[in-house]
Amino acid sequence: MERLARDVRELPKAHLHLHFTGSMRPTTLLELADKYGVRLPDALTGAEPPKLRATDERGWFRFQRLYDAARSCLREPDDIRRLVREAAEEDLADGSGWLEIQVDPTSYAPRLGGLIPALEIILDAVETASRDTGLGMRVLVAANRMKHPLDARTLARLAVRYADRGIVGFGLSNDERRGMARDFDRAFHIAREGGLLSAPHGGELTGPSSVRDCLDDLDAHRIGHGVRAAEDPRLLKRLADRQVTCEVCPASNVALGVYEKPEDVPLRPLFEAGVPMALGADDPLLFGSRLAAQYEIARRHHAFTDAELAELARQSIRGSAAPEDVRQRLLSGVDTWLTS
Numbered sequence: 001m002e003r004l005a006r007d008v009r010e011l012p013k014a015h016l017h018l019h020f021t022g023s024m025r026p027t028t029l030l031e032l033a034d035k036y037g038v039r040l041p042d043a044l045t046g047a048e049p050p051k052l053r054a055t056d057e058r059g060w061f062r063f064q065r066l067y068d069a070a071r072s073c074l075r076e077p078d079d080i081r082r083l084v085r086e087a088a089e090e091d092l093a094d095g096s097g098w099l100e101i102q103v104d105p106t107s108y109a110p111r112l113g114g115l116i117p118a119l120e121i122i123l124d125a126v127e128t129a130s131r132d133t134g135l136g137m138r139v140l141v142a143a144n145r146m147k148h149p150l151d152a153r154t155l156a157r158l159a160v161r162y163a164d165r166g167i168v169g170f171g172l173s174n175d176e177r178r179g180m181a182r183d184f185d186r187a188f189h190i191a192r193e194g195g196l197l198s199a200p201h202g203g204e205l206t207g208p209s210s211v212r213d214c215l216d217d218l219d220a221h222r223i224g225h226g227v228r229a230a231e232d233p234r235l236l237k238r239l240a241d242r243q244v245t246c247e248v249c250p251a252s253n254v255a256l257g258v259y260e261k262p263e264d265v266p267l268r269p270l271f272e273a274g275v276p277m278a279l280g281a282d283d284p285l286l287f288g289s290r291l292a293a294q295y296e297i298a299r300r301h302h303a304f305t306d307a308e309l310a311e312l313a314r315q316s317i318r319g320s321a322a323p324e325d326v327r328q329r330l331l332s333g334v335d336t337w338l339t340s
């Protein structure tokens with residue numbers, strides 16, 4: 001069949017939802033654990049990705065514990081540089097032409113000499129990897145909703161201060177069931193005033209109301225996940241009218257039990273409603289699949305045609321913070337892919 005001949009890895013796209021530690025190659029994690037004598041939980045050393053179910057708090061806690069164990073293997077600037085370079089290489093192999101990687105520098109601060117040194121090491125690593133690999137890369141600084149809103153404000157000010165060093169957005173991650181989005185409105189106000197995109201997580205573990213909160217209280221330009229908006233047609237229309245891009249991560253949703261099967265992820269309802277999407281891998285280290293695999297899910301489980309996959313790629317590019325010349329180059333690459 002001609003339709004299946006096109007390789008989604010060759011479709012130019014932007015990757016807007018990838019967490020820092022979660023981007024690590026499993027083999028790199030094993031090497032770093034060995035280097036530092038860290039005994040990893042069995043779930044991180046097997047050939048298969050761990051079995052997770054984060055729809056209850058215990059499951060989410062287990063997911064966070066695995067994430068923390070992996071992060072504890074990143075101790076030196078060299079480890080950070082390696083992680084970022086490999087994330088760029090993996091993205092390029094999957095057809096990414098633009099990567100926005102998400103990080104809470106607070107979690108790396110204790111091992112890297114404090115918050116500001118940690119952020120500078122990360123930004124330097126991103127700049128170097130981008131230059132060496134040719135992949136356009138930027139950073140989203142994400143606050144942790146399990147921490148105090150004042151910490152988020154500090155982080156927002158820092159992100160704004162380093163905006164010219166490659167930070168393009170401000171996020172909010174961790175358990176949506178904890179804390180209200182509006183507790184973080186001041187932090188997001190600081191970020192937006194400073195010219196950063198507002199890109200909080202919402203509509204993953206909790207329903208449409210958490211997406212509405214991101215729009216109403218955090219004036220979100222983009223939503224991390226947002227898939228649960230599919231449960232509310234009026235909200236879908238609002239996202240479509242405002243052209244708020246949802247960073248949809250199908251493999252992550254299934255791995256964490258948000259949906260039972262790949263075909264249950266509401267890609268069709270969002271697409272048909274005109275909600276722009278940017279497919280993302282979230283945490284490939286824990287979920288076992290990277291960027292191109294998300295487009296494969298759309299093709300295989302949701303019967304997206306090549307023209308529709310090309311449109312998804314365009315939506316990811318338009319939703320990105322990439323400069324105009326990069327966008328035009330990637331968009332014309334999408335057209336070339338489709339006519340090839």
Ligand SMILES: [Zn+2]
Pocket residue numbers: 017019173201224282
């Ligand atoms: Zn995420």
